[in-house]
Amino acid sequence: MGKIKVEMNPNGIEGLAIIEPTVHGDSRGYFCETYNENDMKEAGLDLRFVQDNQSFSSKGVLRGLHFQKQFPQGKLVRVIQGEVYDVAVDLRTGSPTYGKSYGVILSEENFKQFYIPKGFAHGFVVLSYTALFCYKCTDFYHPNDEGGLMWDDPDIGVEWPIDGIEVKLSEKDQKNPTLKEIEESGFKFVF
Numbered sequence: 001m002g003k004i005k006v007e008m009n010p011n012g013i014e015g016l017a018i019i020e021p022t023v024h025g026d027s028r029g030y031f032c033e034t035y036n037e038n039d040m041k042e043a044g045l046d047l048r049f050v051q052d053n054q055s056f057s058s059k060g061v062l063r064g065l066h067f068q069k070q071f072p073q074g075k076l077v078r079v080i081q082g083e084v085y086d087v088a089v090d091l092r093t094g095s096p097t098y099g100k101s102y103g104v105i106l107s108e109e110n111f112k113q114f115y116i117p118k119g120f121a122h123g124f125v126v127l128s129y130t131a132l133f134c135y136k137c138t139d140f141y142h143p144n145d146e147g148g149l150m151w152d153d154p155d156i157g158v159e160w161p162i163d164g165i166e167v168k169l170s171e172k173d174q175k176n177p178t179l180k181e182i183e184e185s186g187f188k189f190v191f
């Protein structure tokens with residue numbers, strides 16, 4: 001046990017967690033457990049994952065900010081190759097940190113994992129030449145249930161570290177609404 005270091009509630013946002021596994025380096029390279037249910041449970045993260053995802057992107061690609069409405073997903077995200085800035089925005093109605101965001105660098109070098117519970121919008125931008133991103137989800141993908149939040153909504157004010165980087169968005173993500181527009185549509189996460 002004790003194989004992982006966990007920082008709970010970064011930036012005072014309840015439910016978020018940063019997980020750092022122990023990396024065992026030797027003359028051959030390294031070994032690390034990228035997921036151990038018992039260690040996570042001991043740290044207070046009692047989770048069941050049903051889907052693993054992987055995406056590959058080039059520098060400047062920004063995927064997000066995404067959530068599912070009726071079938072919200074908890075996500076345990078990490079980077080296998082490259083470096084990204086990963087962001088979660090609290091969309092939980094009534095949360096004391098509603099509308100607040102937290103961002104963290106995830107890279108092949110820092111081995112950090114980020115747990116984002118349901119009720120958050122999530123996204124990342126690639127800072128390296130390419131990045132291989134992978135994550136575990138607590139619920140399945142429901143294509144008709146997707147929600148989006150504009151990545152640069154001034155009311156959220158995420159400080160993306162993108163100086164000198166040209167941001168590339170999918171067509172879908174170019175049309176994501178602001179938080180105000182989401183509220184006006186009547187959508188609410190209630191848990």
Ligand SMILES: Cc1cn([C@H]2C[C@H](O)[C@@H](COP(=O)(O)OP(=O)(O)O[C@H]3O[C@@H](C)C(=O)[C@@H](O)[C@H]3O)O2)c(=O)[nH]c1=O
Pocket residue numbers: 053055063064066067075122123124141170
């Ligand atoms: C997310 C997802 C997509 N797809 C398909 C749909 C589409 O044809 C193709 C690309 O989908 P997207 O453009 O939505 O992929 P992407 O922009 O990478 O979406 C992901 O972004 C990050 C930030 C998240 O947090 C994820 O939950 C997810 O929303 O993959 C699946 O089959 N299963 C899935 O779970």
